[in-house]
Amino acid sequence: MEEEGKFDREELRDRLITARExxxxxxxxxxxxxxxxxxxxxxxPVTRLGFYWAIRGEPDLRRVILAWLGxxxxxxxxxxxxVDKLLEFAPWTADTPMTTxxxxxxxxxxxARMTPQLLLIPCVGIDSLRYRLGFxxxxxxxxxxxxxxxxxxxxxxxxxxxxxxxxxxxHDVRLxxxxxxxxxx
Numbered sequence: 344m345e346e347e348g349k350f351d352r353e354e355l356r357d358r359l360i361t362a363r364e365x366x367x368x369x370x371x372x373x374x375x376x377x378x379x380x381x382x383x384x385x386x387x388p389v390t391r392l393g394f395y396w397a398i399r400g401e402p403d404l405r406r407v408i409l410a411w412l413g414x415x416x417x418x419x420x421x422x423x424x425x426v427d428k429l430l431e432f433a434p435w436t437a438d439t440p441m442t443t444x445x446x447x448x449x450x451x452x453x454x455a456r457m458t459p460q461l462l463l464i465p466c467v468g469i470d471s472l473r474y475r476l477g478f479x480x481x482x483x484x485x486x487x488x489x490x491x492x493x494x495x496x497x498x499x500x501x502x503x504x505x506x507x508x509x510x511x512x513x514h515d516v517r518l519x520x521x522x523x524x525x526x527x528x
Contacts, residue, residue: 355506355509356467356478359506362504372502377402379527380463383522389495390418391419392463393420393432394422395499409436419434419457421433423482423486424444429482432459433455435451440453458494461494462483462496463499471507474511474517475509485514487516495519498518
């Protein structure tokens, strides 16, 4: 990971993606993580949340989000859509028509948008100070820097992707909270 004092984010990213894709106890870890997120969401007084469409071994929270939506008719959930290097959030339900977005990720085909009060953000890696390593596109960091007011940010990660430090850069945005199958950071 370090060569001549240089921190290699790409190598770390590849190693952590492989770790979560090859977890031996993946199903148990994902169930525990989903249950923890569901319990935590019940404590939050929000009605609008943004989440993500799981790719490349990310924990899939769609069932958690559907249950959360079903508990209160006022609640809304949205998925990210890339617009000019930023993320906007398109409303989502189980019957939302989907299409393939610019990064090959499923996105709602609706043009409607919503402003989340809380964001569940996938993490390729997470460190002890709640800085996240993503896929490297910078979409969440740019979006969070531009949002006012900024929503509550919650990283979603498997414990096997926790590292001492991602050596955050000036543009990296610290998350408010991180939830793994083992606990809350």
